[in-house]
Amino acid sequence: MAEYRIGAGAGGLGRPVPYRRMVSSAQPAVYFDAAAGAPLHPVARQALAAALEDGWADPAKLYAPARRARQLLDAARAAVAETLRVREDEVYFTGSGTAAVQAALGGVTGADRAVWVHSAIEHSVVLHAADRHRADGGETVPVPVDRLGRVDLAAWRAAVHRPGVGLAALLSASHEVGTVQPAAAAAAACAEAGVPLLVDAAQSIGRVPVPAGWSILIGSARKWGGPSGVGVLVVRKGVPWSPPEPLPGGQPGLPAVVAAAAALRAAAGEAPAEAARLAPLVDRIRATVAATVPDVEVVGDPTDRLPHLVTFSCLYLDGEALLHALDRRGFAVSSGSSCTSSTLRPSHVLEAMGVLSHGNVRVSLHRESTGEQVDRFLAELPGLVAGLRAEAGV
Amino acid sequence: MTGSMTGPTEPLDCRGQRCPLPVIALARRLPELPVGAVLRVLADDPAAANDIRAWCRMRGQEFAGSPAPDAYEVRRTR
Numbered sequence: 001m002a003e004y005r006i007g008a009g010a011g012g013l014g015r016p017v018p019y020r021r022m023v024s025s026a027q028p029a030v031y032f033d034a035a036a037g038a039p040l041h042p043v044a045r046q047a048l049a050a051a052l053e054d055g056w057a058d059p060a061k062l063y064a065p066a067r068r069a070r071q072l073l074d075a076a077r078a079a080v081a082e083t084l085r086v087r088e089d090e091v092y093f094t095g096s097g098t099a100a101v102q103a104a105l106g107g108v109t110g111a112d113r114a115v116w117v118h119s120a121i122e123h124s125v126v127l128h129a130a131d132r133h134r135a136d137g138g139e140t141v142p143v144p145v146d147r148l149g150r151v152d153l154a155a156w157r158a159a160v161h162r163p164g165v166g167l168a169a170l171l172s173a174s175h176e177v178g179t180v181q182p183a184a185a186a187a188a189a190c191a192e193a194g195v196p197l198l199v200d201a202a203q204s205i206g207r208v209p210v211p212a213g214w215s216i217l218i219g220s221a222r223k224w225g226g227p228s229g230v231g232v233l234v235v236r237k238g239v240p241w242s243p244p245e246p247l248p249g250g251q252p253g254l255p256a257v258v259a260a261a262a263a264l265r266a267a268a269g270e271a272p273a274e275a276a277r278l279a280p281l282v283d284r285i286r287a288t289v290a291a292t293v294p295d296v297e298v299v300g301d302p303t304d305r306l307p308h309l310v311t312f313s314c315l316y317l318d319g320e321a322l323l324h325a326l327d328r329r330g331f332a333v334s335s336g337s338s339c340t341s342s343t344l345r346p347s348h349v350l351e352a353m354g355v356l357s358h359g360n361v362r363v364s365l366h367r368e369s370t371g372e373q374v375d376r377f378l379a380e381l382p383g384l385v386a387g388l389r390a391e392a393g394v
Numbered sequence: 395m396t397g398s399m400t401g402p403t404e405p406l407d408c409r410g411q412r413c414p415l416p417v418i419a420l421a422r423r424l425p426e427l428p429v430g431a432v433l434r435v436l437a438d439d440p441a442a443a444n445d446i447r448a449w450c451r452m453r454g455q456e457f458a459g460s461p462a463p464d465a466y467e468v469r470r471t472r
Binding site for chain 2 (some may be wrong): 316318337338345350351354355357359394
């Protein structure tokens with residue numbers, strides 16, 4: 001069982017405290033929130049330490065340590081390009097996945113005057129940018145999804161063929177419900193219409209093959225086991241895009257970029273075996289939760305989905321209360337319920353799908369997740385849900 | 395269906411309550427009404443519009459529309 005060192009605690013300033021000691025349960029902590037950020041891959045840890053030692057100089061300078069730093073940066077870029085099967089000069093590193101989206105949208109020629117098309121379930125970073133675009137007098141066209149969270153392809157085709165469309169955005173797979181989008185067909189429609197397609201592949205890169213046909217690709221290193229603070233932006237040659245000056249969020253630190261690239265190469269290598277291991281665990285969660293928890297809705301496409309992520313909503317439950325109850329038992333999960341968000345609004349993804357938004361739990365697995373952990377979660381969940389419902393008088 | 399009991403009854407006022415409380419109140423109240431009756435729920439939580447519809451779908455009851463902002467009608471069908 002891994003111990004996630006998450007910073008200074010009771011042991012004194014600067015002394016890391018293992019995550020397991022921070023929960024009251026006698027059981028070791030179980031981290032099931034890889035969709036927010038996977039634990040650092042061991043290869044990334046080694047690469048980070050080596051690059052801190054060897055890559056501290058400014059790679060733009062003209063002396064020996066700078067040249068060494070430059071070599072490390074070039075090698076990281078080459079590794080990312082090779083893994084994503086793109087050209088090295090198509091790869092940009094940003095300070096986060098959010099910054100990568102902002103750089104992507106801010107650099108498309110004429111985007112400020114164009115109509116934007118996006119699915120209704122894009123990451124909130126894209127939706128916030130769309131809000132700003134409308135506030136600046138621009139037009140946006142949200143495309144609905146069905147009950148399983150799959151974009152309406154007929155509406156998508158019609159939307160990208162409208163006059164004046166200069167940009168379309170579709171995530172590869174939903175970070176909230178795991179549904180994989182019909183990206184090839186959506187990309188074909190964009191190609192026909194001559195509209196550049198931005199694909200947010202944050203949940204796919206390093207886990208499942210990235211769909212073809214995109215113009216701009218977005219990733220975030222902490223989702224694949226790299227360090228936080230590194231986003232990846234890939235822009236295909238020929239796309240009318242130039243890097244915004246300055247790059248939103250600034251440049252990430254070189255050691256973090258090196259670690260991100262090392263983690264990506266490792267995760268991509270392990271991905272087929274990991275997907276084959278995790279997908280049946282998610283199937284087990286989907287089937288067992290539906291069978292053992294009354295009045296529950298297991299959400300998202302049961303087959304066309306990410307291998308590591310599952311979401312369900314429990315009727316009559318407060319999502320925040322359920323998260324706290326699970327946390328007390330040592331399980332770290334996430335929720336799209338409104339009571340767990342800073343805005344007190346329900347998840348726009350669950351709302352767009354028309355599925356229950358309260359009592360919502362997202363479980364997302366990673367390379368350290370085990371069948372034993374999943375079984376323990378499944379054994380404890382029905383009792384916790386029943387207890388909370390009894391407290392609420394239902 | 396009982397033909398005489400299809401009009402709205404006394405509204406269930408859940409304004410000011412956070413989800414899931416309006417849905418819990420709906421689930422408690424509706425079985426007290428005869429099959430065919432329509433219950434109007436007043437709720438201003440941002441999740442209410444979505445979750446009252448979802449409850450109707452999950453429990454096999456009929457969502458009869460939103461006649462006004464923060465108002466939702468549910469018909470007991472079973």
